Amino acid sequence: MRNVQRRDMKCKLAWTHLDFKPGGYAPCFRFKLYDGHKFGNVPDMPDVNSPEWIRVREQLSNDEWPDECVDCKIQEESGVKSYRQRSEDLLVTEPDYTKTKVEVKDLQLKLNRACNYSCRHCTVASNSNFIKVGKQNPEIAKRLWEDHHFDHVIERHEHRIDIPTPEVIDHLFENVLPTVERIEFSGGEPFFHVEMYRFLQRMIDDPNIDTSQITLIYNTNMSLTRFKNYDIAEFWKHFKRADITVSMDGTTDVFNYFRQGGNYNQVLDNIHDLLSRTDKIEKLLFACTTTAYHAFYMNKIDYELGLLKRSLEQRYRIEVKYRATFVHWPEGLDVVNLAESTKRQLLKETADTDFTKEFKLRLQGERTIPNETFKDIVMLQDQLYNRDASVLAPRIFDYVY
Numbered sequence: 001m002r003n004v005q006r007r008d009m010k011c012k013l014a015w016t017h018l019d020f021k022p023g024g025y026a027p028c029f030r031f032k033l034y035d036g037h038k039f040g041n042v043p044d045m046p047d048v049n050s051p052e053w054i055r056v057r058e059q060l061s062n063d064e065w066p067d068e069c070v071d072c073k074i075q076e077e078s079g080v081k082s083y084r085q086r087s088e089d090l091l092v093t094e095p096d097y098t099k100t101k102v103e104v105k106d107l108q109l110k111l112n113r114a115c116n117y118s119c120r121h122c123t124v125a126s127n128s129n130f131i132k133v134g135k136q137n138p139e140i141a142k143r144l145w146e147d148h149h150f151d152h153v154i155e156r157h158e159h160r161i162d163i164p165t166p167e168v169i170d171h172l173f174e175n176v177l178p179t180v181e182r183i184e185f186s187g188g189e190p191f192f193h194v195e196m197y198r199f200l201q202r203m204i205d206d207p208n209i210d211t212s213q214i215t216l217i218y219n220t221n222m223s224l225t226r227f228k229n230y231d232i233a234e235f236w237k238h239f240k241r242a243d244i245t246v247s248m249d250g251t252t253d254v255f256n257y258f259r260q261g262g263n264y265n266q267v268l269d270n271i272h273d274l275l276s277r278t279d280k281i282e283k284l285l286f287a288c289t290t291t292a293y294h295a296f297y298m299n300k301i302d303y304e305l306g307l308l309k310r311s312l313e314q315r316y317r318i319e320v321k322y323r324a325t326f327v328h329w330p331e332g333l334d335v336v337n338l339a340e341s342t343k344r345q346l347l348k349e350t351a352d353t354d355f356t357k358e359f360k361l362r363l364q365g366e367r368t369i370p371n372e373t374f375k376d377i378v379m380l381q382d383q384l385y386n387r388d389a390s391v392l393a394p395r396i397f398d399y400v401y
Helices: 012-016 051-061 067-077 083-089 129-136 138-148 166-175 194-205 232-236 252-258 264-277 294-316 340-349 357-363 374-385 394-400
Strands: 017-021 024-026 106-110 182-186 215-220 241-247 283-290 319-326
Touching: 012 017, 012 051, 012 083, 012 106, 051 067, 067 083, 129 138, 138 374, 166 194, 194 232, 232 264, 241 264, 252 264, 252 294, 264 294, 283 294, 294 319, 294 340, 294 357, 294 394, 319 357, 340 357, 374 394
Parallel strands: 017 106, 106 182, 182 215, 215 241, 241 283, 283 319
Antiparallel strands: 017 024
């Protein structure tokens, strides 16, 4: 095997990470699993040293883009910092990039697809609640899929998140968790189902797992901190730390409009509640999934998240960051596919800040579809959720209607 000198294409995720995602196992949640892939599916046991996994690491070692890494390729070619590049900040032992056979240090688990929100960019693959919504509104579900290739509320079994079976869970406890340094829970909403709490308790009780050396990461909507008889702060006492990524897709009314079932003020109350009851949280990240919906409010979101960041840092002495991430599918929600005149206006009016920098770069990217379809998606989703954009998001209302 050649001695790798260049490190331009290294990806810590490909060398340390195991992800459960729609379609099967993968090195990360951005990884595209095409039909007929050989990366493994539940109920098979995950094998990060199978020939296909090794092939991905070999391609990256040779500074080649694997076909499955198209999301990061698009972002880097447009000047946006990709998930691959962000992985360098992953707090796990630095891997040996000259090796193609590895062991899992970083595990992302989705133990249930249940969620108590219905967000406009999300799909049935990640939120089982949409199944009911789609059955109640079959014509809208059909139009979103057939006109926009958007499986928002229409079930496609091959694109469900792979939920680990009891046998896979046993395999993880015997062969993966004893060496893991970091576990990330997402979903669904991880605080909204009992499986996550039971998983933590089993780890605490397992004599072969030193939970005091494991960092927990949560991708959460922070709509609750207690569920049934479970209090998450009590479990965290047994772990090294718990870092939180809060899905903050907008602020105030825009948040409530985009995230059906969401209550922005309740989320803020829950954050304060949790931070006042545990000293395990050292880092808090607000991730704003930026779609064409948010393009009209970037200055407002930036200002209000900035105020929130400074307030939490001063009060609780923790590190707080916020950043924008971007939707590429369905293409109608990608900011790059807004009308050209609208993109020019947004570029002109959006302030130049760290938060908006990548958004403005994305606005200047090349279209991926010839015509704007965002307006039709908005009208269908307003009808689906019986929401009045004129009250909660007047700039979107003026643009669409």
